[in-house]
Amino acid sequence: MSGWLVSPRGGWRVSRAGLFVLALALQGCGPTSVFGTPPTGGTPSPSPSPSPMTSPTPIPAIVVSAPGLVVDSGSPTDPNFGQATLPFGALGLTTTLTLTPSYATFTITLDPATCGSGVNTVVTITPVTATTYAVESNAAGICKATITSPSAITTTLWFTVNQTGLNVS
Numbered sequence: 001m002s003g004w005l006v007s008p009r010g011g012w013r014v015s016r017a018g019l020f021v022l023a024l025a026l027q028g029c030g031p032t033s034v035f036g037t038p039p040t041g042g043t044p045s046p047s048p049s050p051s052p053m054t055s056p057t058p059i060p061a062i063v064v065s066a067p068g069l070v071v072d073s074g075s076p077t078d079p080n081f082g083q084a085t086l087p088f089g090a091l092g093l094t095t096t097l098t099l100t101p102s103y104a105t106f107t108i109t110l111d112p113a114t115c116g117s118g119v120n121t122v123v124t125i126t127p128v129t130a131t132t133y134a135v136e137s138n139a140a141g142i143c144k145a146t147i148t149s150p151s152a153i154t155t156t157l158w159f160t161v162n163q164t165g166l167n168v169s
Helices: none
Strands: 004-006 012-015 020-023 063-066 084-088 094-100 107-110 123-127 132-137 141-148 154-161
Touching (some): 132 154
Antiparallel strands (some): 004 012, 012 020, 063 094, 094 132, 107 141, 123 132
16 A cells, blocks of 8 residues: 555554544454444344355444544553544634534543643534534643444544644653
8 A cells, every 4th residue: 555654553643744643443243343433232132144145234433534633643651542533733723523424423522631621622623514523722732532323333533733842742
């Protein structure tokens, strides 16, 4: 895959242009995922042997894309080290976050412990469509968001906001 940097865990790809795509790879209908939390509830029951013409229906993956989205490579002690991070270089900047599959409606939950509140809220996320969100940087800091799909698949996305003379990672 020339032009792509793939993480050792698989599923995360960064193009040379800096557009980051995070894919939650769920193979078939199995309960294991490379990233995120698989749906819960119930025990898998044995299935009949598949005929040569059938294959399992894959569970849709959550794909997150935004200009400048990266895998944090700062310090191993950073809370977001090795994870999807959307950095902002200043306050008052807005970018677009797109989630797929495009037929789904997602829920984005900001962690109050890391994202702050009121005038100290690190980012504000406003839905534009069911799969597109405007993200605005409001205060310096780091913020953890959880994205949940209708099928209860989740993934984590971090936001960092820097001010002049302050580096947050």
